[in-house]
Every structure is written in structure tokens, then in C-alpha cells.
Amino acid sequence: MSDTLATHRSWWIGRNGSDARRLESCYPRVQEDIHTRVAIIGGGITGLSTALELLERGYDVAVFESAVIGCGTTGGSTGHIDAHPEGGTSSLSRVLGLNKARQAVALRLDAIDAVERRVNGDCEFQRLPAYFYSENPDDANSLREQGELALRMGLNVDQLATVPYPNAACGYRIDDMARIDSLAYVKHLARMVSDRGGRIFENSLVAGPVETRPESLDVNGSKVHFDEVVVAVHCNDTDALYLYLETPPYQSYVLAARVSDPPPDALYWDNANPYFYTRRASTSDPKLLLIGGCDHRTGTDDPIEAERRLEEYAREHFAVEEIVCRWSAELFEPTDGLPMIGKVPGKENVWIATGFSGIGLTWGTAAGGLLARQINGESVPLEKDLSPSRFGVLGLATMAAEQMTTAVNLAERILPASTINPHGLKPGEGKVGMVDGVHAAICRDHAGCEHRLSPICTHMGGVVHWNAAARTWDCPVHGGRFTADGRRLYGPPESPLEAVSAKPVHIKISEE
Numbered sequence: 039m040s041d042t043l044a045t046h047r048s049w050w051i052g053r054n055g056s057d058a059r060r061l062e063s064c065y066p067r068v069q070e071d072i073h074t075r076v077a078i079i080g081g082g083i084t085g086l087s088t089a090l091e092l093l094e095r096g097y098d099v100a101v102f103e104s105a106v107i108g109c110g111t112t113g114g115s116t117g118h119i120d121a122h123p124e125g126g127t128s129s130l131s132r133v134l135g136l137n138k139a140r141q142a143v144a145l146r147l148d149a150i151d152a153v154e155r156r157v158n159g160d161c162e163f164q165r166l167p168a169y170f171y172s173e174n175p176d177d178a179n180s181l182r183e184q185g186e187l188a189l190r191m192g193l194n195v196d197q198l199a200t201v202p203y204p205n206a207a208c209g210y211r212i213d214d215m216a217r218i219d220s221l222a223y224v225k226h227l228a229r230m231v232s233d234r235g236g237r238i239f240e241n242s243l244v245a246g247p248v249e250t251r252p253e254s255l256d257v258n259g260s261k262v263h264f265d266e267v268v269v270a271v272h273c274n275d276t277d278a279l280y281l282y283l284e285t286p287p288y289q290s291y292v293l294a295a296r297v298s299d300p301p302p303d304a305l306y307w308d309n310a311n312p313y314f315y316t317r318r319a320s321t322s323d324p325k326l327l328l329i330g331g332c333d334h335r336t337g338t339d340d341p342i343e344a345e346r347r348l349e350e351y352a353r354e355h356f357a358v359e360e361i362v363c364r365w366s367a368e369l370f371e372p373t374d375g376l377p378m379i380g381k382v383p384g385k386e387n388v389w390i391a392t393g394f395s396g397i398g399l400t401w402g403t404a405a406g407g408l409l410a411r412q413i414n415g416e417s418v419p420l421e422k423d424l425s426p427s428r429f430g431v432l433g434l435a436t437m438a439a440e441q442m443t444t445a446v447n448l449a450e451r452i453l454p455a456s457t458i459n460p461h462g463l464k465p466g467e468g469k470v471g472m473v474d475g476v477h478a479a480i481c482r483d484h485a486g487c488e489h490r491l492s493p494i495c496t497h498m499g500g501v502v503h504w505n506a507a508a509r510t511w512d513c514p515v516h517g518g519r520f521t522a523d524g525r526r527l528y529g530p531p532e533s534p535l536e537a538v539s540a541k542p543v544h545i546k547i548s549e550e
């Protein structure tokens with residue numbers, strides 16, 4: 039077993055009987071210089087789909103994963119596979135116009151087909167209907183209009199008088215969507231890449247590219263040399279600062295609940311903002327549901343309260359027998375509603391795919407084909423609309439509003455901080471403030487051990503916040519995450535939080 043931590047404790051990890059935070063390492067770490075035609079940074083659905091598509095076109099590829107395959111957001115997703123526009127059909131039509139919106143939907147429908155072909159009956163891939171609904175009867179007209187647009191965008195839609203979900207008042211059904219075990223799928227993709235001659239390295243963190251035309255990057259004290267490099271780490275990890283502004287980080291919450299009254303096997307999501315969604319966890323256990331929602335900008339809400347609201351929602355809608363597990367993970371919300379897939383602005387050979395919001399299983403798969411074709415010199419649909427260099431006025435207001443969080447966070451560096459008494463800190467608690475005269479991020483783990491760290495994120499100086507649900511330090515600025523003892527867990531930071539020089543206080547805990 040690797041001692042690498044996953045960024046979440048998803049049901050997929052737990053179901054395989056493994057320690058909820060550990061995943062098995064199956065590939066070597068980089069120990070010497072590597073030469074490859076295309077270097078792919080990130081071993082999630084996006085990086086591995088890109089690798090497969092490039093291998094099919096005859097390219098030599100190497101994939102570098104900072105931890106282990108499956109530890110990223112793909113292994114922490116809920117495995118909904120759908121092609122419905124996440125922000126609604128009218129919003130997508132406003133951003134792109136109907137013809138291009140059809141193309142965007144077609145890219146995601148093709149992605150579903152590609153996943154089905156690749157799993158070849160494995161990974162619990164199951165075609166299912168999906169239901170988009172509202173609990174408010176007054177939304178009937180607007181949902182009917184959305185459904186009509188969805189039909190014109192190429193989805194197989196049926197307007198419904200009733201939706202088979204508790205409290206649903208109106209909505210429509212979309213046929214031929216799917217669900218999958220997303221952790222099994224990402225591991226399956228890695229085996230496909232390896233079987234086709236692609237090289238995969240785990241425990242190999244690659245430094246983000248900063249030059250206009252990088253030819254090599256640092257990895258574990260060695261170098262990877264390449265012609266082209268693909269950044270597929272879920273978020274931005276380049277020096278193109280504009281991309282951070284366009285894709286702010288959000289936390290999203292999931293619980294697995296065993297219920298006595300499950301709805302028919304399908305995907306369900308409502309039109310609330312943020313939306314709630316529900317699906318069956320696996321084919322073999324009809325009473326086990328995955329229920330998600332309560333998203334909020336990283337570092338701006340109380341994660342324990344978000345988990346409480348999600349549980350309340352579950353209990354309001356179902357007869358819950360047992361909460362089996364819960365977890366949260368991060369997503370990157372594009373301010374204009376479209377992902378960024380293409381060449382990084384100002385770079386000659388650096389490609390990126392990010393800003394997938396909550397639908398990255400289809401967009402990540404589609405990105406694989408789009409990036410491979412562009413690297414191969416082919417033109418692709420929606421090239422300009424998905425380009426990371428695009429500048430659209432539609433996202434400007436959202437972008438400005440999102441920057442308030444960053445401004446408030448950076449002010450925390452200079453405003454007077456409250457004093458914390460380390461003796462008063464309970465197990466599982468963490469705070470940022472003055473400890474023995476030093477500005478510190480301090481927490482106590484469940485064994486009673488105190489961790490005293492610099493609160494300054496090692497990426498670009500944000501002030502980290504304690505996430506009491508996941509027991510991590512999260513940076514609201516670009517979504518960097520660290521373990522309780524300061525190790526890098528996720529996102530753009532490449533190094534751990536620094537320790538502060540003061541004697542930590544440990545307390546004895548009688549019981550875990």
C-alpha cells in the first residue's frame with residue numbers, strides 16, 4: 039500500500055475494503071530523466087483519456103500522477119454521466135447560441151459512447167434515464183421550455199406530468215444517460231494506457247510550466263523532457279493567472295445513505311442553486327443512494343453545516359436507515375459556464391483542460407479527444423468557444439464577484455488576528471490566529487497531537503482555512519488543500535505548509 043493520501047474518503051474507495059484514505063500504488067515513481075513526445079500531468083479521467091487518444095494516433099506519451107491513480111476528484115465523483123447542460127439549456131443557448139449548444143451537447147453524448155466502448159461491460163457502467171425536475175409547481179412552464187430546448191440540442195427528452203422522485207412537482211426525462219463506478223473506471227483507463235504502451239508514473243509531482251515554450255519540467259529531482267505538455271490536474275497549474283480568475287474553486291458534498299424507499303434506478307437533479315442530485319450507488323445494492331449538493335466557494339462556508347444540510351435533505355426525502363459514509367471534494371466552476379480546453383494563453387506547447395464544474399466525467403472524456411486532435415494539428419468543434427484564451431463579457435460579473443473572496447482572504451494576512459489558546463483546542467478543531475505571538479494555522483488531530491503551521495499557502499500566499507469535515511487546510515484563493523499536518527494534498531501548491539517554530543502542546547485523549 040502507498041502511504042499517499044486521497045483527497046477524499048469516497049464510497050468507491052471504502053467499498054473496495056481499503057483504508058478509506060489510502061489507495062494502492064500500481065506504477066513506478068520517476069527516479070531518472072524521462073523523454074517523451076507528450077508529457078501528461080495528472081492521472082485522472084482527463085489525463086488518461088488524453089493519453090489514450092494520443093496513443094491511438096501513434097504518439098509516445100507518459101502520464102505523471104503526483105499521488106496514486108484514483109486519488110483525485112474522478113475517484114471522488116458520484117459517477118453521474120449525462121449530457122444535459124449543467125447550468126440549464128437556456129443558459130447554454132444564451133452563451134453559445136443554439137447551433138453551438140448542440141455541438142457542446144454532441145461532444146458530451148460522444149463522450150458517453152466513448153466511456154461505454156472503453157468499459158466494454160465493466161466498471162458497473164449502466165445506461166439509465168435522467169430526470170431534471172423542480173420541487174416548485176410554479177416552475178412548470180420554465181422547465182417545459184428548458185425541455186423543449188434540450189430536445190432541440192439533441193437530447194432524447196420526454197416532458198412529464200409526474201417525476202418519480204419525492205417532492206418533485208414538474209420536470210422532464212432524458213433517456214440514455216448513464217452511471218459508473220468512477221474509481222474503477224479511472225483505474226481501468228490507466229490499465230488501457232499502460233497496455234497500449236503509454237508509461238504511467240505515480241508519486242511523481244511535476245512542477246507547473248511557466249516558460250513560453252518549456253522543453254522539460256522538474257519531477258522528483260529528475261527532469262521530464264517533451265515536445266508538448268498537457269496540464270490535466272483538474273485546476274490551473276500554470277502561470278496564466280487569468281485562468282485562475284475564470285475557474286474559482288468550490289467544495290461539493292456527498293453522502294451514501296441506505297434508505298428503505300429508493301426511487302427507480304435513474305439519475306436525478308433539481309433546479310435549485312446549488313442543486314441536489316441523487317443516484318443509486320451500485321447495481322447490486324438498490325437501497326444505497328449517493329446524494330450530493332450544498333456546494334460553496336472553498337473556504338467561505340462551514341463544511342460541517344454543509345454536511346448537516348445535506349443529511350437534512352436526505353432525511354426529508356427518504357426514510358434513511360443508515361448514513362454509510364460522507365465525503366467532499368473540490369470542483370472548479372467556470373465563470374461563463376464552459377470548460378477551458380485547449381492551448382494555454384501565451385504558451386506554444388502547453389495544453390490544459392479545466393473548469394469542468396460538476397460534469398467533468400463527460401467533459402474530461404471529451405477533452406481527451408479534443409486535446410489529442412489539436413496536438414495532432416486537426417481542427418475541432420467549438421475550438422474558439424472552449425479555448426482558454428477566450429475572453430467573454432458574459433462571465434465578467436461572476437468573475438468580479440468571485441474575486442471578493444480572494445480580496446477578503448488576502449486581507450486576512452494583514453488584519454489583526456485573534457489570539458488562540460492551544461490548550462483549549464479540542465480534537466478535530468483547527469483555527470488560524472495568533473499562537474504564542476506567532477500567526478499560525480493550528481489544529482489538533484484525533485490522537486490529541488497538535489500541528490502548528492504557517493497559515494500562508496505556499497502557492498501564492500492565500501490564508502488557509504480549517505475544513506473541520508475533511509480535516510484539511512483549504513486555501514480559498516485557488517483551491518489548494520493540505521493535510522492537518524501540512525502536507526500538500528491537492529491543487530496548485532507544490533510544497534507543504536511551513537512549520538512554525540514553537541513548542542506544540544499535545545494532550546492525552548482517552549478514547550479515539
Ligand SMILES: Cc1cc2nc3c(=O)[nH]c(=O)nc-3n(C[C@H](O)[C@H](O)[C@H](O)COP(=O)(O)OP(=O)(O)OC[C@H]3O[C@@H](n4cnc5c(N)ncnc54)[C@H](O)[C@@H]3O)c2cc1C
Binds near residue numbers: 081107111290400
Ligand atoms: C463531489 C463531486 C462529485 C462529482 N460528481 C460528478 C459526477 O457525478 N459526474 C460528473 O460528470 N462529474 C462529477 N464531478 C466532477 C468530476 O469529478 C471532475 O470534473 C473530474 O473528475 C475531473 O477529472 P480530472 O482528471 O480533470 O481531475 P482529477 O480526477 O482530480 O485528476 C487530476 C490528477 O492530477 C493529479 N495532480 C495534481 N497536481 C499534479 C502535479 N503537479 N503533478 C502530477 N499530478 C498532479 C492529482 O493527484 C489527480 O489525481 C464531481 C465533482 C465533485 C467535487
Ligand code: FES
Binds near residue numbers: 495499515517518531
Ligand atoms: S494561493 Fe493559490 S492555492 Fe493558495
